[in-house]
Amino acid sequence: xxxxxxxxHAGYELKExxxxxxxxxxxxxxxxxxxxxxxxxxPDFGLAVAEAVARGDFPLGIxxxxxxxxxxxxxxxxxxxxxxxxxxxxxxxxxxxxxxANILVLGARVVGTGLALDIVRTWLAASxxxxxxxxRVEKITAVEKKYGRE
Ligand code: RB5
Numbered sequence: 001x002x003x004x005x006x007x008x009h010a011g012y013e014l015k016e017x018x019x020x021x022x023x024x025x026x027x028x029x030x031x032x033x034x035x036x037x038x039x040x041x042x043p044d045f046g047l048a049v050a051e052a053v054a055r056g057d058f059p060l061g062i063x064x065x066x067x068x069x070x071x072x073x074x075x076x077x078x079x080x081x082x083x084x085x086x087x088x089x090x091x092x093x094x095x096x097x098x099x100x101a102n103i104l105v106l107g108a109r110v111v112g113t114g115l116a117l118d119i120v121r122t123w124l125a126a127s128x129x130x131x132x133x134x135x136r137v138e139k140i141t142a143v144e145k146k147y148g149r150e
Contacts, residue, residue, distance in 0.1 A: 004061035006032035006049040008042035011064025014108040014116055018062060021117050030058070046074035053102050054080040061103040062120065068107030075103050079144045082137070087111050089122040096126035100137045
Protein backbone atom coordinates (compact mmCIF):
# COMPACT_ATOMS: atom_id res chain seq x y z
CA UNK A 1 0.00 0.00 0.00
CA UNK A 2 1.26 3.47 -0.93
CA UNK A 3 0.30 6.56 1.02
CA UNK A 4 -0.02 10.17 -0.11
CA UNK A 5 1.40 12.56 2.47
CA UNK A 6 1.55 16.33 2.70
CA UNK A 7 1.81 19.27 5.05
CA UNK A 8 2.27 23.00 5.25
CA HIS A 9 5.23 24.66 6.99
CA ALA A 10 3.66 24.18 10.44
CA GLY A 11 3.34 20.46 9.80
CA TYR A 12 6.64 20.03 8.00
CA GLU A 13 8.67 18.63 10.90
CA LEU A 14 5.95 16.19 11.91
CA LYS A 15 5.53 15.12 8.28
CA GLU A 16 9.24 14.32 8.19
CA UNK A 17 8.91 12.32 11.43
CA UNK A 18 5.96 10.40 9.96
CA UNK A 19 8.03 9.66 6.85
CA UNK A 20 10.76 8.29 9.13
CA UNK A 21 8.19 6.04 10.81
CA UNK A 22 6.84 4.85 7.44
CA UNK A 23 10.40 4.12 6.26
CA UNK A 24 11.02 2.04 9.39
CA UNK A 25 7.83 0.11 8.73
CA UNK A 26 8.69 -0.42 5.07
CA UNK A 27 5.57 1.48 3.99
CA UNK A 28 5.75 3.34 0.69
CA UNK A 29 4.54 6.91 0.27
CA UNK A 30 4.65 9.90 -2.03
CA UNK A 31 5.45 13.23 -0.42
CA UNK A 32 3.38 16.02 -2.00
CA UNK A 33 5.25 18.71 -0.03
CA UNK A 34 5.83 21.13 1.41
CA UNK A 35 9.55 20.46 1.33
CA UNK A 36 10.82 23.00 3.88
CA UNK A 37 9.69 24.94 6.92
CA UNK A 38 9.29 28.12 4.82
CA UNK A 39 5.86 29.69 5.09
CA UNK A 40 3.33 28.38 2.56
CA UNK A 41 -0.44 27.94 2.14
CA UNK A 42 -1.98 24.74 3.49
CA PRO A 43 -4.79 24.55 0.87
CA ASP A 44 -2.22 23.93 -1.89
CA PHE A 45 -0.89 20.77 -0.26
CA GLY A 46 -4.20 19.62 1.19
CA LEU A 47 -5.78 19.78 -2.25
CA ALA A 48 -2.93 17.86 -3.92
CA VAL A 49 -3.16 14.98 -1.44
CA ALA A 50 -6.97 14.97 -1.38
CA GLU A 51 -7.19 14.85 -5.19
CA ALA A 52 -4.63 12.05 -5.37
CA VAL A 53 -6.70 9.98 -2.92
CA ALA A 54 -10.03 10.87 -4.57
CA ARG A 55 -8.65 9.84 -8.00
CA GLY A 56 -7.75 6.47 -6.52
CA ASP A 57 -4.02 6.93 -7.07
CA PHE A 58 -3.53 6.24 -3.35
CA PRO A 59 -5.90 4.35 -1.04
CA LEU A 60 -5.01 6.51 1.95
CA GLY A 61 -3.39 9.84 2.74
CA ILE A 62 -1.99 11.78 5.67
CA UNK A 63 -2.08 15.57 6.02
CA UNK A 64 -0.48 17.75 8.67
CA UNK A 65 -0.83 21.45 9.44
CA UNK A 66 -0.63 23.47 12.65
CA UNK A 67 -4.03 22.57 14.05
CA UNK A 68 -5.15 20.08 11.41
CA UNK A 69 -8.28 22.17 10.94
CA UNK A 70 -7.34 23.93 7.72
CA UNK A 71 -6.23 20.70 6.07
CA UNK A 72 -9.46 18.99 7.19
CA UNK A 73 -11.64 21.72 5.75
CA UNK A 74 -9.83 21.67 2.41
CA UNK A 75 -9.61 17.89 2.07
CA UNK A 76 -13.27 17.35 2.93
CA UNK A 77 -14.32 19.65 0.07
CA UNK A 78 -12.98 17.11 -2.43
CA UNK A 79 -15.72 14.59 -3.31
CA UNK A 80 -14.85 11.08 -2.22
CA UNK A 81 -12.56 12.24 0.56
CA UNK A 82 -13.38 11.50 4.18
CA UNK A 83 -10.67 13.28 6.15
CA UNK A 84 -10.51 12.70 9.92
CA UNK A 85 -8.71 15.09 12.23
CA UNK A 86 -7.48 12.95 15.13
CA UNK A 87 -5.71 13.86 18.35
CA UNK A 88 -6.18 10.49 20.05
CA UNK A 89 -5.88 6.84 19.10
CA UNK A 90 -9.54 5.97 19.82
CA UNK A 91 -10.72 8.50 17.25
CA UNK A 92 -8.04 7.27 14.86
CA UNK A 93 -9.19 3.65 14.73
CA UNK A 94 -12.86 4.63 14.92
CA UNK A 95 -12.43 6.95 11.95
CA UNK A 96 -11.24 4.01 9.86
CA UNK A 97 -13.75 1.50 11.22
CA UNK A 98 -16.89 3.63 11.46
CA UNK A 99 -16.33 6.51 9.04
CA UNK A 100 -14.12 4.78 6.47
CA ALA A 101 -11.79 7.78 6.65
CA ASN A 102 -9.33 7.77 3.79
CA ILE A 103 -7.23 10.71 4.98
CA LEU A 104 -5.80 11.13 8.47
CA VAL A 105 -5.22 14.73 9.51
CA LEU A 106 -2.93 15.73 12.37
CA GLY A 107 -2.28 19.04 14.09
CA ALA A 108 1.45 19.39 14.67
CA ARG A 109 0.89 22.20 17.18
CA VAL A 110 -1.66 20.09 19.05
CA VAL A 111 -0.14 16.63 19.43
CA GLY A 112 3.45 15.70 20.24
CA THR A 113 5.47 13.56 17.87
CA GLY A 114 5.15 10.41 19.98
CA LEU A 115 1.38 10.59 20.15
CA ALA A 116 1.16 11.52 16.47
CA LEU A 117 3.14 8.43 15.47
CA ASP A 118 0.92 6.26 17.71
CA ILE A 119 -2.11 7.75 15.97
CA VAL A 120 -0.61 6.99 12.56
CA ARG A 121 0.18 3.39 13.59
CA THR A 122 -3.32 2.88 15.02
CA TRP A 123 -5.03 4.43 12.00
CA LEU A 124 -3.09 2.34 9.49
CA ALA A 125 -3.78 -0.87 11.44
CA ALA A 126 -7.57 -0.38 11.47
CA SER A 127 -9.94 -1.42 8.67
CA UNK A 128 -13.40 -0.24 7.62
CA UNK A 129 -16.29 -2.17 9.18
CA UNK A 130 -19.31 -2.99 7.04
CA UNK A 131 -22.99 -3.26 7.95
CA UNK A 132 -24.49 -0.22 9.58
CA UNK A 133 -21.22 1.68 9.21
CA UNK A 134 -21.13 1.11 5.45
CA UNK A 135 -24.76 2.22 5.23
CA ARG A 136 -23.90 5.47 7.02
CA VAL A 137 -20.91 6.10 4.78
CA GLU A 138 -23.21 5.59 1.76
CA LYS A 139 -25.39 8.32 3.22
CA ILE A 140 -22.39 10.64 3.30
CA THR A 141 -21.85 9.91 -0.39
CA ALA A 142 -25.54 10.65 -0.95
CA VAL A 143 -25.01 14.09 0.56
CA GLU A 144 -22.24 14.75 -1.96
CA LYS A 145 -24.56 13.61 -4.77
CA LYS A 146 -27.38 15.80 -3.51
CA TYR A 147 -25.16 18.84 -3.89
CA GLY A 148 -23.77 17.71 -7.24
CA ARG A 149 -20.31 17.03 -5.92
CA GLU A 150 -19.98 13.28 -6.40
C1 RB5 B 1 -0.27 28.15 9.75
O1 RB5 B 1 0.15 29.21 10.55
C2 RB5 B 1 -1.56 27.58 10.29
O2 RB5 B 1 -2.59 28.50 10.12
C3 RB5 B 1 -1.90 26.27 9.60
O3 RB5 B 1 -0.86 25.38 9.75
C4 RB5 B 1 -3.11 25.53 10.09
O4 RB5 B 1 -3.11 25.42 11.48
C5 RB5 B 1 -4.41 25.99 9.56
O5 RB5 B 1 -5.46 25.45 9.88
